[in-house]
Amino acid sequence: MKFRELYLDTTYIMPFFYLDLDVKGFSRTLYKEVIKSVERIHVCEISIIEAKAKSLKIGGSQTEINEKFNEGLSVLSADEKVVIHGYRAMDDKKFNEFQPLGLGFFDAVILAQSCTVGILLTEDSRLLQLKDVGVKTINWDTILREMGIGDNR
Numbered sequence: 001m002k003f004r005e006l007y008l009d010t011t012y013i014m015p016f017f018y019l020d021l022d023v024k025g026f027s028r029t030l031y032k033e034v035i036k037s038v039e040r041i042h043v044c045e046i047s048i049i050e051a052k053a054k055s056l057k058i059g060g061s062q063t064e065i066n067e068k069f070n071e072g073l074s075v076l077s078a079d080e081k082v083v084i085h086g087y088r089a090m091d092d093k094k095f096n097e098f099q100p101l102g103l104g105f106f107d108a109v110i111l112a113q114s115c116t117v118g119i120l121l122t123e124d125s126r127l128l129q130l131k132d133v134g135v136k137t138i139n140w141d142t143i144l145r146e147m148g149i150g151d152n153r
Contacts, residue, residue: 002037002038003037003119004038004039004040005038005042005117005118006034006040006041006119006121007042007043007110007119007120007121008041008043009047009110009120009124009127010044010046010051010106010110011023011123012121013043013047013048013051014051014054016072016075016076017051017052017055017073018068018072019051019054019055019058023140024140024141025140027150030149030150033150034143034147037149038081039081040082041083042082042114042117043076043083043084043085044084044085046087046106046109047110050106051069052069055068055069085113085116090116091112091113093112095108095109098111098112098133101133102126110122111130111133111135115134115135117135118134119135120135120136120137120138121138121140121143122138122139123139
């Protein structure tokens with residue numbers, strides 16, 4: 001199955017900022033295949049801020065980390081394939097609908113924004129368990145299997 005558009009949870013924007021993922025079976029090579037195969041990638045502005053916070057916690061040269069982060073942000077911002085979502089009134093309406101689900105604040109914002117796309121790539125177990133919310137939530141294994149990429153064909 002081919003996905004035209006894909007909304008990425010914070011975990012899946014980290015590679016753009018040279019940050020490692022702790023996802024079983026994840027590889028940057030397969031990730032590039034997934035990203036190249038979709039027409040449009042959607043990310044939440046909050047996820048970018050969260051990735052920045054994570055990058056600041058990494059040991060090593062802070063100058064180098066900041067340069068890599070800024071490079072990644074420049075690439076994302078300039079790529080016509082990437083849509084960076086700010087928070088809008090329609091997102092707030094969906095966010096309010098999702099409040100009773102007991103999600104974390106940022107998870108509810110990301111889920112609300114992903115409603116415009118209808119599919120969210122995430123590793124968050126709470127999000128993956130949701131049913132009938134207007135968004136299909138999938139994880140790394142599922143997307144590889146559904147797209148026929150890697151060993152999951």
